[in-house]
Amino acid sequence: MIVVGGGIAGLTTAVLLAESGRRVRVWARESAERTTSAVAGGLWWPYRIEPEPLVGAWALHSLTVYEELAARPAETGVRLLEGVHQGARLNELGPWAGRVPGLRAVADGLAARLPVIDMPVHLAWLRERLVKAGGTVEEREVTDLNAVPATVVVNCAGLGARALVPDPAVRPVRGQLVVVENPGVTTWFTSVDHSSAASAYFIPQPGGLLLGGTAEEDDWSLEPDPDTAAAIVARCAAARPEIAGARVLAHRVGLRPARDAVRLERRPLPGGRTVVHNYGHGGAGITVAWGCAHEAATLAHPTA
Structure with missing residues (x-):
């Protein structure tokens, strides 16, 4: 199985697949340290991502994972920090907000203790976790999904999906x-x-x-x-x-x-092969990473 893309979406998906016993290779155009994920601010919060009903569930799944990882901040890069979303209102958010522990109204917005992820550390930790599970990461550019030599291809190419799929909606x-x-x-x-x-x-x-x-x-x-x-x-x-x-x-x-909506679905490829798309996460790739990875891994092997 080959996962295309070495940012947060690709690495989290690859980790879950490898830890479920699959033989996984990540093909990435560039190292994780050079991806968009590496320069992200790293605050958990759904931002510029649709559709909200699905995003809420993905984000809450990821929140649970990050809360566990925050017990080892030096290793995982994840900490829990207090802060304020100025101008935000609970009644303007989806049902997911009511399930965020400690999220509360304050004079000028909403306050909470949320995960803050040091992305260079976190990406390095994900890669190490993948390797420990038997996976590999290769710097290799993919220009045609049909040419990837795997029965199942997981497309986590991010902005690269615009040309790769191709998908002009990205x-x-x-x-x-x-x-x-x-x-x-x-x-x-x-x-x-x-x-x-x-x-x-x-x-x-x-x-x-x-x-x-x-x-x-x-x-x-x-x-x-x-x-x-x-x-x-x-x-x-x-x-x-x-x-x-x-x-x-x-x-x-x-x-x-x-993208107008995250693309997370299973589609056929020529020769009886399969592609699972997991891209279009907008400004919340970190926020939904583990929830989307879980769904993508399930789609890759629906009987698993």
Whole structure:
């Protein structure tokens, strides 16, 4: 069995398949450290992903896994941190929100203790877990699903699915972040207007404080824009003034694989073979990773 894609979706799906006794190879165009997953902020929360009824179940499944992994933060990269979603309201969210432990209304939004994932550490841990289960990871670009030499192919190509499937419904939503030296911030914060391409959020990670962000639809540029970076810092500093003087450590850009709805289904390939699609997770690939991986693994072997 071959899993195409080495980001969060591909690795979690491969881990579950390998640990169920399957022989799994991951074929990835680039190493996990160079994927969109690696530059993500890493806060668990459904964001820019549809359809909501299914997303809620996938996200809650993943939340349970992350809560368990948070017992070993140095190993897994997962911690539980308090924070506030400014402007969010419970009655504007789906039924899933009522099942998030400790999610509560506060004066300016919703507060909770949620998983925050240090993605470089987490991706390395996933890869090590896969190898321990007998799986392998190869840097190998796939340009034709029909040419992949496996009875079952699992397509976790993310934005790459646009050309690979091909599926023109997959499109980029560009996100830019600024990493600064943490001036003492210990909680996460978001203030997101879904009708705007600009937002404000900060997430403390071991390597610095991650500041965001943007959601620029159909923008393929991976080059950080200096004006955008300055605006991000200014928006975050409006919430925490000490951020304004923090030393900039790095700039990051990632392209979220947006789609009107996640594609998670089993389809036939020529020669009696099968492809399971698991892509189009938008801005919530980390949030739904384990729930989608569980469903994808079941689809790959429905009798298992």
